[in-house]
Amino acid sequence: MYLVTAAEMGQLDRLASSEYLVPSIVLMENAGLRVVESIRRHFQDRVKNRRVLIFCGKGNNGGDGLVVARHLLNQGAEVKVFLLARPEDLRGDARTNLEIYQKMGGRIFPLLGESHLQRADIALLYADLVVDAIFGTGFKGAAMGLPAAVITMINKAHRDTVAVDLPSGLEADTGRAFGPCIQATWTVTFALPKLGLVVEPGASYTGRLEVADIGIPQKLIDSQRFNLHLLTPAWCRSCLPKREASGHKGLYGHVLAVGGSPGLTGAIALAATAALRAGAGLVTAAVPRGVHGILEMKTTEVMTCPLPETPGGYLSREALDPIVERLAACDVLALGPGLSRDPATVELVKELLPRLKVPAVVDADALNALATDTSILTGDHGPLVLTPHPGEMARLVGTTAARVQEDRLEIARKYAREWQVVLLLKGARTIIAWPDGQAYINPTGNSGMATAGSGDVLTGIIAGLMAQGLEPGVAAALGAFLHGAAGDEARASLGQHALLAGDLLNFLPAVCRNLEVEAGVTAGLGRD
Ligand SMILES: NC(=O)C1=CN([C@@H]2O[C@H](COP(=O)(O)OP(=O)(O)OC[C@H]3O[C@@H](n4cnc5c(N)ncnc54)[C@H](O)[C@@H]3O)[C@@H](O)[C@H]2O)[C@@H](O)CC1
Ligand SMILES: Nc1ncnc2c1ncn2[C@@H]1O[C@H](COP(=O)(O)OP(=O)(O)O)[C@@H](O)[C@H]1O
């Protein structure tokens, strides 16, 4: 599903009217009606006598609110409109809807100064629902003065609140709230989700997100060639690797997972097992000789391979040739889990990457090794998926994790293009940026996954999907979705605090099966 900015949405609205002759007031009417339908669902269709407060701003978002007001009034709800503008300040479609509402006997309460706040505060005590139609995509910066006081008052009332298009106080393009912002129970956004609704903190202010069709022609939407997408179950379902009835191990690829070091054997074990769980046919974990026996004990389905090590037990440069040899019989390299930052290992990584003939997922300490010389990335290299968390990304580009977090999407897109790699920037709402400029935002996952080894599992899942023939960018996006969905399943069963990276492995099958079953993949094979 495309994600748009406020400007792109405004352009769609304008072209819908100018090119496709859809009157803007029809778009506003449709928007209002979709919100009313959503409210009816919220009240299990019992709207009569419900006390609904509708807070309207002076723009078209307020206009939507007035459409909602008049239809709820018509359906027998007890409606109060609090208007944060003078009626004469309203223009165009919003003004028209104000006048219709008033002609129907609808009541308007001015919210223009401190003296008006108390009446709204009292009304909030008895409200069954609050409709936030103060600001939409026209909002920039911080809510201040009276709007800020109204937003704060609404939040303090802790009533069920539906946000129209966007929670007021939130910037559509960044998902940031520089001032007070409505904490919505749910948000009904129009035509396409705005980026700010699906990245933090915007996603938390948004609550449950509904995307409502307001009659923007699909042909117009497709003609815009948007390149930012929200990952959806439908898209992920369509990307799942197929398993023919006559399938055999070789068909599903062989992953070579290189990593591990004294004290860090869990990371490579998690990554290697995750690759099998993701459906790879074969997985070999290549680790320093000294911990090889431990890997043998830790894993069963994973094959292992001892590599030359330094006296301290870390992968040495002598491991280069055996790895290259092994890779000749493999389809994908997963490099990094538990590698350590030993100087010899750093040299090994920097010599290995330019020699790769197979696609690779580069994570954790392999990224830290790359950070010592990113010229490898601007040079010639095979298909790479980099999976940094904000700290690793900061090291790669010589900035701070805080700076990375301020500009996640732009930074991920910039370096995906500059290095011609798939760049998966981890964190709440992981971003998957492709070298061609396409970018995906993953909505699954939760902070229970902020636990040691969780990224190693993601590395394995992505490598396992690539081994089955998925393009690196698709494997990274699907992998992030499945990884986060496994985390959500795990949270549902175990809670957030107790969640371990290993739990992700245990819940991954259920997530894949849900997608398969919905996709009918299993049914397609005539199996049970
Ligand atoms: N044809 C259209 O344009 C349609 C627009 N629609 C609605 O219209 C909304 C966009 O409406 P507008 O562009 O009129 O703007 P908004 O209604 O989002 O904002 C109202 C006004 O707030 C002011 N404002 C911006 N930042 C502020 C701040 N920090 N503090 C105080 N005031 C601030 C701006 O002057 C803006 O005109 C969408 O979110 C959607 O709800 C929908 O009805 C669909 C059709
Ligand atoms: N608050 C959060 N919400 C959603 N996902 C999260 C959150 N915190 C962490 N994650 C996910 O958990 C994983 C953490 O990976 P990483 O930081 O590499 O852990 P480790 O290095 O210990 O393996 C990433 O996939 C990240 O997206």
Ligand SMILES: [K+]
């Ligand atoms: K709003």
